[in-house]
Amino acid sequence: RPAFSDAPDLAHKATRPVVQGGMQWVGLPRLVAAVSNGGGLGIITALSQPSPAALRQAIKETRTLTDKPFGVNITLLPTINPPDYEGYARVAVEEGVRIFETAGNNPGPLIKFFKSQNCLVIHKCTTIRHAKSAEKLGVDVISIDGFECAGHPGEDDIGGLVLLARAADELKIPYIASGGIANGRGLASALAAGAAGVNMGTRFMCTVESAIHDNIKQKIVDSTERDTIHIFRTMRNTARVFKNKVALEVVALEARPGGAKFEDVQHLVSGQRGKLVYEKGDSDYGIWTAGITVGLINDIPTCKDLLERMEREAEDIIGQMNNMVVTKARL
Numbered sequence: 608r609p610a611f612s613d614a615p616d617l618a619h620k621a622t623r624p625v626v627q628g629g630m631q632w633v634g635l636p637r638l639v640a641a642v643s644n645g646g647g648l649g650i651i652t653a654l655s656q657p658s659p660a661a662l663r664q665a666i667k668e669t670r671t672l673t674d675k676p677f678g679v680n681i682t683l684l685p686t687i688n689p690p691d692y693e694g695y696a697r698v699a700v701e702e703g704v705r706i707f708e709t710a711g712n713n714p715g716p717l718i719k720f721f722k723s724q725n726c727l728v729i730h731k732c733t734t735i736r737h738a739k740s741a742e743k744l745g746v747d748v749i750s751i752d753g754f755e756c757a758g759h760p761g762e763d764d765i766g767g768l769v770l771l772a773r774a775a776d777e778l779k780i781p782y783i784a785s786g787g788i789a790n791g792r793g794l795a796s797a798l799a800a801g802a803a804g805v806n807m808g809t810r811f812m813c814t815v816e817s818a819i820h821d822n823i824k825q826k827i828v829d830s831t832e833r834d835t836i837h838i839f840r841t842m843r844n845t846a847r848v849f850k851n852k853v854a855l856e857v858v859a860l861e862a863r864p865g866g867a868k869f870e871d872v873q874h875l876v877s878g879q880r881g882k883l884v885y886e887k888g889d890s891d892y893g894i895w896t897a898g899i900t901v902g903l904i905n906d907i908p909t910c911k912d913l914l915e916r917m918e919r920e921a922e923d924i925i926g927q928m929n930n931m932v933v934t935k936a937r938l
């Protein structure tokens with residue numbers, strides 16, 4: 608199996624096998640540049656910009672903050688207002704971006720466009736059947752997203768360990784592990800499971816360079832792995848979010864006799880309202896996305912310190928495992 612370092616382009620682009628995946632309202636230039644400067648791969652979230660023209664500016668701004676490569680995420684999921692996906696994609700390619708993270712439903716046309724432009728595509732999948740379809744479409748790297756993940760885990764509820772083991776059996780192209788990873792132990796586990804690297808979201812929300820309000824970073828530090836909940840289960844658009852008052856209200860509406868239509872919860876779940884959580888620092892104001900790694904996050908480091916620490920921890924663990932194997936062989 609080709610390693611992360613063999614994936615075309617990605618090798619010399621990221622020196623540490625850690626990708627900062629797309630995060631609505633969080634994947635902004637300062638964070639993206641800090642991850643890439645720290646040796647990982649930063650990714651701008653296209654839909655966090657109000658228009659393709661604003662994405663162009665965000666790409667230019669990121670270039671002033673780093674001379675390292677970075678990518679752009681485009682996620683295709685239900686939205687309240689239909690985004691100009693093609694416009695975002697075209698602008699990013701025009702600006703010279705050559706790495707894309709795609710996610711969501713019916714990504715075929717977008718993937719074909721990026722491949723026709725000689726771009727590297729990392730496609731996020733929550734099932735092996737989707738990963739195999741993406742492989743056929745010509746993507747370069749699969750991001751295997753386990754049920755632990757923040758945001759949309761799909762509807763099959765398969766945890767990362769089983770998905771990664773299945774990926775090892777089924778995929779020919781490199782894959783990275785996403786969902787449930789926040790430290791060197793997670794990185795070492797992912798590598799042991801055959802992944803070429805990892806993708807993290809929630810862990811990067813809680814860094815110095817992340818633009819979200821300090822109250823929300825502190826909330827993540829203070830939380831445990833029991834502090835997230837799934838909304839939209841009944842609408843087959845399941846999303847793991849922070850378990851706050853608004854999320855509990857949405858789940859209660861979905862659970863009432865007769866259930867809820869999207870229109871019944873739209874005022875509670877809108878992304879524009881969730882954005883204000885990050886701006887104002889009131890963690891109960893709206894829906895905000897978080898993975899169960901909130902239970903593993905205990906500090907607010909710089910991206911560089913985080914990436915260095917993860918690498919050190921992973922190397923220590925792999926070294927200890929190697930010693931165990933050697934000692935056993937001697938007995």
Ligand code: NAD
Nearest residue numbers: 629630631682684685686687688842844869876877878879
């Ligand atoms: P939004 O305000 O349009 O919608 C808010 C939430 O409602 C989203 O989770 C969306 O998927 C969901 N939704 C919208 N219409 C729906 C419908 N008819 N039925 C069921 N669910 C519906 O979303 P936003 O916050 O502006 O985000 C824009 C898009 O980016 C959404 O599709 C969202 O899911 C997606 N997203 C991307 C990332 C990422 O990592 N790139 C992270 C979170 C969300």
